[in-house]
Amino acid sequence: MRIDCHSHCSVSVGPWPSHHQVVADARRLGVDKVCCSHPVATESADPKRVRAANDDITAAMRAYPDVILGQCFIDPGHIRFAQDEITRCVVDGGMIGLKFYHQYRMDDPVFAPVIERCAELGVPMLMHAGHPTDPAELATQPLISRADHFIAPARLYPEAVFIIGHIGGGGDWEWQIKAMSHATKNVYMDTSGSVIDAGMIEKAVRDLGAERLLFATDMSTERGVGKILDANITQRQKEMIWGENFQRILQMRKI
Amino acid sequence: MSMIYDADTWIGHWPYRRLPHTTAAELLRQMDSAGIDKALVGSLQGVFYKDSHEANRELVRQVRRYRDRLIPCAILNPAYFGWADDLKQCREEWSMPVLRLIPQYHPYKLTDDVAAEIVAAAHELKMTVAVYGRVMDLRGRSHLDHSRQVPTDEIMAMFRKFRGASFMLLNSDAVKPLRGAKAPKIYQDAAIMHGGCGIGIEKGLKICTAERLMFGSTMLLRYPRPALLAIETVKATKAQKEKILYKNLKRLIPEMG
Numbered sequence: 001m002r003i004d005c006h007s008h009c010s011v012s013v014g015p016w017p018s019h020h021q022v023v024a025d026a027r028r029l030g031v032d033k034v035c036c037s038h039p040v041a042t043e044s045a046d047p048k049r050v051r052a053a054n055d056d057i058t059a060a061m062r063a064y065p066d067v068i069l070g071q072c073f074i075d076p077g078h079i080r081f082a083q084d085e086i087t088r089c090v091v092d093g094g095m096i097g098l099k100f101y102h103q104y105r106m107d108d109p110v111f112a113p114v115i116e117r118c119a120e121l122g123v124p125m126l127m128h129a130g131h132p133t134d135p136a137e138l139a140t141q142p143l144i145s146r147a148d149h150f151i152a153p154a155r156l157y158p159e160a161v162f163i164i165g166h167i168g169g170g171g172d173w174e175w176q177i178k179a180m181s182h183a184t185k186n187v188y189m190d191t192s193g194s195v196i197d198a199g200m201i202e203k204a205v206r207d208l209g210a211e212r213l214l215f216a217t218d219m220s221t222e223r224g225v226g227k228i229l230d231a232n233i234t235q236r237q238k239e240m241i242w243g244e245n246f247q248r249i250l251q252m253r254k255i
Numbered sequence: 256m257s258m259i260y261d262a263d264t265w266i267g268h269w270p271y272r273r274l275p276h277t278t279a280a281e282l283l284r285q286m287d288s289a290g291i292d293k294a295l296v297g298s299l300q301g302v303f304y305k306d307s308h309e310a311n312r313e314l315v316r317q318v319r320r321y322r323d324r325l326i327p328c329a330i331l332n333p334a335y336f337g338w339a340d341d342l343k344q345c346r347e348e349w350s351m352p353v354l355r356l357i358p359q360y361h362p363y364k365l366t367d368d369v370a371a372e373i374v375a376a377a378h379e380l381k382m383t384v385a386v387y388g389r390v391m392d393l394r395g396r397s398h399l400d401h402s403r404q405v406p407t408d409e410i411m412a413m414f415r416k417f418r419g420a421s422f423m424l425l426n427s428d429a430v431k432p433l434r435g436a437k438a439p440k441i442y443q444d445a446a447i448m449h450g451g452c453g454i455g456i457e458k459g460l461k462i463c464t465a466e467r468l469m470f471g472s473t474m475l476l477r478y479p480r481p482a483l484l485a486i487e488t489v490k491a492t493k494a495q496k497e498k499i500l501y502k503n504l505k506r507l508i509p510e511m512g
Contacts, residue, residue: 017452025452028488137394170394174272194450195392196478199275220450222488226481230289232275 001243004034004224006126006165006190006216009068011059013038013052017219019060023067029225031217032243036060037071037099039128045075045103054089061094070095071126075103076110086117091255097124106145106162107152115153119160122254126163126190130171137170147179147189154187161186161249166218168193168227173200181207188249191241192216196223201231201241210237214246257493259291259483260501260511262385262444263425263471266317267299267310271397276475279317279325286324289479291472292501293324293511295353295385299476301330302360302390308341315349326510328353328385332361333373342373346380352510353423355385358409359402365413374413378420383508386410388427388447391476414439421507426473429462442507444471445499449485456485465495469504 004026008016016038017025026034038053040046050073057070072089074082089095098118104110106127118125129145132138150162164180167173167189180189191201191213204213210233217224228238266282268274276285279296286294296318301310307330318325329345331338331354345351354377356370363369365386374384386405393404407430414422418437424430426446433439445468448459460468470486472479486499505511 017454021452021454028453029484132394133398134394134396170392172395194447195395196481197272198475198477199273200478202275219452220481221452222449222456222484223481226484227478229484230478230480 001033001247002031002215003243003246004031004192004217005163005214005246006192006218007034007036008038008219009036009057009060010038011056011063013056019063019068022219023064025221026067029221031221031225033067033069035069035071035096035126037073037126039073039099039101040075041101043103044077045073045101047078047081050075050078050081050085054085057095058089058093071097071099073099073101074114076100076108076114077103079110079113082114083117086114086121090121090123096250096253097126100125100127102128102141102144105143106149111153115157115160119157120254122252124161124163124249127165128169129165129176130169131173131175132171147176147183150180150187151183154184158184158186161252162188163214164189166193166216167191167204168195168197168200168223169218170195173197174203177204177207180212185212188212188214188245190214190216191228192218192220192224194220194223196227201227202233205231205233205237210240211245213241215242256290257497258501259470260504261286261291261294261472261479262423262442262469262504263446263473264294264296265299265473265476266296266314269299269391269476270303271400274475279321282475283321283324285474285479289472289483291479293326295328295504295508295511296325297328297330297355301355302357306335307332308337308344311341311345311349311351323512326353326508327351328355329382330355330357331373332357332363333369334361334363338373339376342376342380342382346382350510352382352508353385354382355387357387357390358405359387359390365405365409370413371416374417378417383421383423385423385425386413387425390426414441423507425471429459431462432464432467440467442467442469442503444469444482445485446471446473446482449481453488456489460489460491465491465498467503468499470500
């Protein structure tokens with residue numbers, strides 16, 4: 001079972017690829033299920049836009065119930081609205097977890113009530129993350145979460161499940177691996193992103209363990225699939241990364 | 256199963272990150288694992304040595320036993336003294352059919368006179384010139400890496416100076432073919448033309464056409480399978496895929512055999 005735990009799609013409101021395209025692409029490359037969210041990538045995500053984005057994902061889930069698993073996007077800066085969205089989309093709407101973008105860093109106290117809620121519900125939180133070292137790149141997302149920003153909240157909330165987004169999202173992935181190795185075991189990393197540097201997956205398996213890695217593409221499907229196929233690791237480790245680890249996370253849900 | 260020729264491989268070390276494989280023998284093992292028959296190969300040391308020609312000399316020695324499958328490419332810095340003699344040696348003594356230019360890391364622009372001079376000299380020696388859209392994704396660059404991004408406009412301005420010539424543009428986004436009877440022909444590899452849920456390679460094929468697109472992996476810097484998957488799964492005829500996977504490169508570089 002190959003589960004892509006980090007992707008995006010749109011049904012009616014852009015800018016992500018259409019849900020039809022995402023599903024066709026998954027089938028083209030042998031991916032069974034795709035977790036999709038619709039993040040609003042502005043400095044502060046307006047609740048109206050967030051609601052429309054989550055409605056869009058709900059429509060995609062209905063169109064492809066066997067393939068698309070929804071992730072609810074929220075901006076913790078609008079906490080009352082965020083809690084209502086978690087109830088609407090996750091508790092009542094069948095989405096499997098949450099997705100955060102770069103409005104706040106993962107160790108910002110603004111996340112506390114959201115993390116507590118996710119721990120109660122047993123649902124995973126996927127954060128857009130990376131360590132862009134190029135100043136121009138960093139300037140476009142100054143509050144992007146690095147792996148070391150997960151260490152304190154993960155220690156504070158051991159029941160919560162954190163996923164560091166895209167090891168290959170464009171940045172110093174060696175830093176990300178090294179920093180994550182200092183985090184508690186409730187922190188996972190997904191393997192998505194356009195960067196396909198040789199040795200990336202092998203180093204992550206060596207330093208973190210295959211049990212903490214989750215296959216994903218973030219829409220770079222050939223790269224996401226190809227880097228796992230090429231990695232010089234055991235078949236057993238690949239099976240864990242392709243889907244077993246994420247299935248185990250999904251089984252932790254209490255709703 | 257089609258033959259597969261790779262337009263874009265490297266051996267050697269990258270100074271800012273440990274590579275799991277660095278030698279010609281290891282490149283061949285990776286090629287075997289991915290089903291790749293032959294490859295053009297350059298030395299990463301040619302990017303970083305002050306005198307790139309020392310890396311050409313090393314490369315020839317490193318691939319000597321594997322010349323039936325690995326075809327070495329010269330790397331020279333036209334801003335460094337003596338490039339004309341070095342280029343001749345690469346071609347006449349060592350039978351290198353391709354000159355790779357790396358203005359990202361060497362101190363010149365493709366629009367400078369020195370660039371035009373080395374390209375003209377390479378053409379005189381019946382060599383094909385390869386230019387990189389980018390060598391490395393700079394978003395995670397080392398603090399020691401002061402390379403520059405080379406704008407597409409700069410690359411195209413250089414190409415336009417050579418009517419009737421053929422160029423290789425590697426590890427780049429797809430660029431529209433130049434128009435006109437004597438316009439230079441641009442052969443591109445699909446090394447980064449994937450992503451976007453399959454849209455990347457579809458767009459690359461549409462823009463470059465099956466006549467000018469080639470397979471290129473960029474290994475041993477990166478994993479080879481993504482570029483292969485993109486070509487294997489894109490909507491195209493068998494004949495088109497064969498052109499992309501090896502025939503275009505074979506036609507462009509007869510030394511590929």
